[in-house]
Amino acid sequence: xxxxxxxxxxxxxxxxxxxxxxxxxxxxxxxxxxxxxxxxxxxxxxxxxxxxxxxxxxxxxxxxxxxxxxxxxxxxxxxxxxxxxxxxxxxxxxxxxxxxxxxxxxxxxxxxxxxxxxxxxxxxxxxxxxxxxxxxxxxxxxxxxxxxxxxxxxxxxxxxxxxxxxxxxxxxxxxxxxxxxxxxxxxxxxxxxxxxxxxxxxxxxxxxxxxxxxxxxxxxxxxxxxxxxxxxxxxxxxxxxxxxxxxxxxxxxxxxxxxxxxxxxxxxxxxxxxxxxxxxxxxxxxxxxxxxxxxxxxxxxxxxxxxxxxxxxxxxxxxxxxxxxxxxxxxxxxxxxxxxxxxxxxxxxxxx
Amino acid sequence: xxxxxxxxxxxxxxxxxxxxxxxxxxxxxxxxxxxxxxxxxxxxxxxxxxxxxxxxxxxxxxxxxxxxxxxxxxxxxxxxxxxxxxxxxxxxxxxxxxxxxxxxxxxxxxxxxxxxxxxxxxxxxxxxxxxxxxxxxxxxxxxxxxxxxxxxxxxxxxxxxxxxxxxxxxxxxxxxxxxxxxxxxxxxxxxxxxxxxxxxxxxxxxxxxxxxxxxxxxxxxxxxxxxxxxxxxxxxxxxxxxxxxxxxxxxxxxxxxxxxxxxxxxxxxxxxxxxxxxxxxxxxxxxxxxxxxxxxxxxxxxxxxxxxxxxxxxxxxxxxxxxxxxxxxxxxxxxxxxxxxxxxxxxxxxxx
Numbered sequence: 001x002x003x004x005x006x007x008x009x010x011x012x013x014x015x016x017x018x019x020x021x022x023x024x025x026x027x028x029x030x031x032x033x034x035x036x037x038x039x040x041x042x043x044x045x046x047x048x049x050x051x052x053x054x055x056x057x058x059x060x061x062x063x064x065x066x067x068x069x070x071x072x073x074x075x076x077x078x079x080x081x082x083x084x085x086x087x088x089x090x091x092x093x094x095x096x097x098x099x100x101x102x103x104x105x106x107x108x109x110x111x112x113x114x115x116x117x118x119x120x121x122x123x124x125x126x127x128x129x130x131x132x133x134x135x136x137x138x139x140x141x142x143x144x145x146x147x148x149x150x151x152x153x154x155x156x157x158x159x160x161x162x163x164x165x166x167x168x169x170x171x172x173x174x175x176x177x178x179x180x181x182x183x184x185x186x187x188x189x190x191x192x193x194x195x196x197x198x199x200x201x202x203x204x205x206x207x208x209x210x211x212x213x214x215x216x217x218x219x220x221x222x223x224x225x226x227x228x229x230x231x232x233x234x235x236x237x238x239x240x241x242x243x244x245x246x247x248x249x250x251x252x253x254x255x256x257x258x259x260x261x262x263x264x265x266x267x268x269x270x271x272x273x274x275x276x277x278x279x280x281x282x283x284x285x286x287x288x289x290x291x292x293x294x295x296x297x298x299x300x301x302x303x304x305x306x307x308x309x310x311x312x313x314x315x316x317x318x319x320x321x322x323x324x325x326x327x328x329x330x331x332x333x334x335x336x337x338x339x340x341x342x343x344x345x346x347x348x349x350x351x352x
Numbered sequence: 353x354x355x356x357x358x359x360x361x362x363x364x365x366x367x368x369x370x371x372x373x374x375x376x377x378x379x380x381x382x383x384x385x386x387x388x389x390x391x392x393x394x395x396x397x398x399x400x401x402x403x404x405x406x407x408x409x410x411x412x413x414x415x416x417x418x419x420x421x422x423x424x425x426x427x428x429x430x431x432x433x434x435x436x437x438x439x440x441x442x443x444x445x446x447x448x449x450x451x452x453x454x455x456x457x458x459x460x461x462x463x464x465x466x467x468x469x470x471x472x473x474x475x476x477x478x479x480x481x482x483x484x485x486x487x488x489x490x491x492x493x494x495x496x497x498x499x500x501x502x503x504x505x506x507x508x509x510x511x512x513x514x515x516x517x518x519x520x521x522x523x524x525x526x527x528x529x530x531x532x533x534x535x536x537x538x539x540x541x542x543x544x545x546x547x548x549x550x551x552x553x554x555x556x557x558x559x560x561x562x563x564x565x566x567x568x569x570x571x572x573x574x575x576x577x578x579x580x581x582x583x584x585x586x587x588x589x590x591x592x593x594x595x596x597x598x599x600x601x602x603x604x605x606x607x608x609x610x611x612x613x614x615x616x617x618x619x620x621x622x623x624x625x626x627x628x629x630x631x632x633x634x635x636x637x638x639x640x641x642x643x644x645x646x647x648x649x650x651x652x653x654x655x656x657x658x659x660x661x662x663x664x665x666x667x668x669x670x671x672x673x674x675x676x677x678x679x680x681x682x683x684x685x686x687x688x689x690x691x692x693x694x695x696x697x698x699x700x701x702x703x704x
Contacts, residue, residue: 021468026498035496039470043477044484048457048492056492058457059516065417069459069512071497105400105410107421107512111463116373118391125395132396140400140408144387145423145704146378147505156499160421160459160512164411352497 028238028284029343053172054234055099057165064167066101068092069160074352077124077155079198081190081210082286084157085127087352090214090286091237092161093135097216098233098289100171100223101163105140106132109158115149124155135214137161168228173251175231181298182256182318183291185218185311186211187264188241189280191287193272201275208272211287218310219289225304232292235285238352242281243342244290245318246328255323258330258340262317281330282343284352292320380590380636381695405524406586407451409517416519418453420444421512426704429476429507431550433542433562434638436509437479439704442566442638443589444513445487449568450585450641452523452575453515457492458484461510467501476507487566489513520580525603527583530674533650534608535643537570537657538563538665539616540593541632543639545624553627560624563639570662571641577656584644587637590704594633595694596642597670598680607675610682610692614669633682634695636704644672 024031041050048056055068072088082090089106096103108128112121132139194210215235222230232252236244241263249256265273265280273280287310293301298316305311328340376383393402400408407420424440434442441458448455460480464473484491546562567587574582584604588596593615601608617625617632625632639662645653650668657663680692 019470021464021466021470021473021498023466023498023500026464026496032496036494039474040477040494040496043474043481044460044491044494046490046492048490049494053493056457056459058492058514063415065456065514067457067459067493067512067514069461069493069510070495071461071463071510073463073497073499104417105408105419107408107419108396109421109423109510109512111423111425111508111510112373112378114373114375118371118373121373122391122395125392129395138398138400139396140398140410141405141419141421142388142392142396142401143422144378144384144392145425146373146375147425147508148375150502150505153499153502156463156508158421158423158461158463158510160419160461162410162417162419162514 028243031344053099054095055101055161057099064165066096066099066163066165067160068095069158070095070352072157072159072352074195075153076198077120079195079210080207081194082212083124083127084155085124086131087212087286088157088159089128089131089135090212091352092159093137093214093216094235096161096163097219098235099163099165100169100233101165103135103137103161103163103216105162106137107141107160108139109143111156112144112146113149113154114146116154121155131214135216171230171233173232173248176248176252176254176292176320177231178254178320178322179295180231180292180320181295181316182245182258183293183298183301183305183314184317185289185305186313187266187269188236188285188288189265189269189273189283191285192240192283193269196276197272206268206271208268211285213287213310215287215289215310218305218308221304221308222291222301226293226297226301229293229297230291234290236288236290237284237286239342240282240284241290242279242340246340246342249328250326252320253324253326255321255325256318256328257321258318258328260330260332262315264313264315281340380595383696405451406447407453407513409451416517418448418451418515418517419512420447421510422447422704424509424511424704426547427505428550429472431547431562432559433546434564435476435479436507437476438483439564439638440509440511441480441483441487442564443704444511445489445566445568446587446641448513448515449571450587451515451517452521452585453517455487455489455513455515455568457514458489459493459512460491461495463508464496464498465501465506466498468506473507483566487568523582523585525584525600528600528604528606528644528672529583530606530672531647532583532644532672533647533668534597534610534670535645535650535653535657535666536669537641537663539618539621540588540637540640541617541621541625541635543637544592544635545621548628549624558620558623560620563637565639565662567639567641567662570657570660573656573660574643574653578645578649578653581645581649582643585641587641589636589638591694592634592636593642594631594692598692598694601680602678604672605676605678607673607677608670608680609673610670610680612682612684614667616665616667633692
């Protein structure tokens with residue numbers, strides 16, 4: 001092979017299989033999936049991890065536990081509607097709650113950069129405290145590490161959560177069947193765009209407020225309203241509603257049909273999405289939950305959600321079709337239909 | 353106040369209360385304690401967190417669980433005897449095991465820097481896998497975030513663990529009484545000095561190998577050998593043996609007397625400690641456990657530990673005295689006595 005041919009082959013190889021971590025590997029799209037499936041699961045995989053759930057279900061012989069972990073590296077730390085501290089608590093509470101678990105304890109690790117003003121850490125801890133009180137959970141253990149100021153930009157938080165799953169709750173894509181409908185507790189796209197606006201256009205007049213909130217109370221209310229009728233719960237964070245619904249369609253094997261007219265997007269969110277050229281369907285939420293329930297209880301569920309402060313705009317946004325093709329389809333406002341896919345990973349990362 | 357007086361006052365204030373995070377805040381010494389006690393506990397404190405145990409004991413009404421979290425930011429990632437992946441698994445397994453818990457699951461979060469060679473991540477994941485198999489535990493859930501390459505140096509790992517505590521195990525400083533002795537499973541100071549040598553003097557002939565290992569099997573063997581006789585278990589990581597023993601003396605209220613002649617330090621560890629001007633007592637270990645047991649079963653315990661590959665050099669290294677002054681004292685090789693205190697935080701950090 002000539003040196004020229006070798007160069008071309010190397011370039012093709014490099015393009016085909018990036019040998020270095022890219023920002024998009026952490027954005028929750030297809031690239032994240034690929035990293036996990038090609039590098040993590042072959043090394044660490046087991047029956048529990050391979051499920052890739054928001055929270056793992058462990059130790060079933062002793063009464064099931066749910067366990068979850070998440071890192072938070074969002075910049076800026078503070079954004080309209082929340083900060084990294086509130087995000088860390090709500091993210092973990094919500095992962096437990098959508099697994100059907102009652103939170104039993106939260107562990108909080110901080111990685112601080114040398115030189116971080118202690119007052120910044122204090123403000124973030126105040127916010128952690130407020131969110132934990134709101135969710136009625138305790139921080140039970142923690143860890144603090146400090147790294148050189150050139151090695152991390154200020155503060156990363158990592159939260160793990162553990163919860164107990166009431167014996168009769170069986171949730172998951174396998175429970176999702178034709179005849180069920182999808183319900184969400186409000187408008188989409190707020191968290192991701194709030195952070196992007198705060199980071200990229202801090203001087204703009206347009207303010208988008210993050211929806212970051214602990215959903216365990218709302219989800220408790222849902223289980224009380226329609227006991228044993230909830231088939232599936234997921235919080236549309238990284239990857240947005242498109243990610244949750246396309247994953248769900250693939251996993252349950254049926255077609256999911258979303259109704260664009262029923263999916264609420266606040267005007268300021270729509271404007272911000274246009275600025276960034278993004279689809280609100282792909283944008284992360286931090287105070288939303290998608291539920292699949294049988295159609296007969298859907299109105300009762302929506303009424304119960306609307307009675308809760310975090311569910312005032314709850315709505316039925318789609319349904320599970322009988323077609324067994326595992327695709328997610330959007331019925332658009334103008335009467336067309338398009339396939340909804342998980343974003344490739346181009347969504348601006350670091351909004352968590 | 354004159355400008356000069358103002359300057360002096362400001363300098364005094366700044367010295368009295370550093371307003372910024374320092375590396376030593378993460379080193380596990382007195383400064384870490386102070387940060388936790390002055391900033392974290394006032395905001396997040398509760399009955400469980402305030403105990404500041406290696407692993408929190410939660411949800412006792414349903415059969416107690418132990419929960420722990422730790423971040424790993426060690427540099428270099430790889431050092432003689434281990435790497436950041438092995439360290440993350442062993443650290444978390446050991447925190448559970450010294451709480452008397454049987455590990456039920458480990459959660460692993462990765463914070464990767466953009467540009468990290470994927471092969472480095474793969475090597476670290478291989479090491480995670482090996483350590484998890486050694487400890488016979490599963491990674492049950494995980495999370496991956498990517499940050500800009502100027503914002504983190506390569507890779508941080510964060511592990512959380514949850515375990516079940518067999519009903520009859522009651523461990524802790526409150527169980528430690530005069531007449532008990534302290535046992536350790538081998539020589540001290542290896543992990544911290546292995547990392548410091550690898551980082552600061554990579555070209556040196558002197559090689560110190562980290563002791564990083566999962567201790568759950570050894571601790572199971574100890575519980576089998578002397579059932580119900582173990583009063584206290586702690587792994588002397590950050591803060592070293594000095595940190596564990598001075599904390600224990602303060603917490604149990606009795607004097608702890610350590611016998612320097614019985615505390616083993618390998619020659620290469622002693623040499624390395626001299627190079628850095630450090631006392632091996634203050635150096636972190638990652639494969640050691642300190643146990644307090646009544647004197648009558650101590651020989652049986654030591655024999656059981658010596659029968660295990662991780663306890664071949666187990667020894668009795670001290671005793672709990674009747675003096676109720678809560679101090680830790682070292683009987684030195686030359687027949688003197690000195691007080692052992694927790695280091696202030698000057699130990700080179702980032703060895704975890």
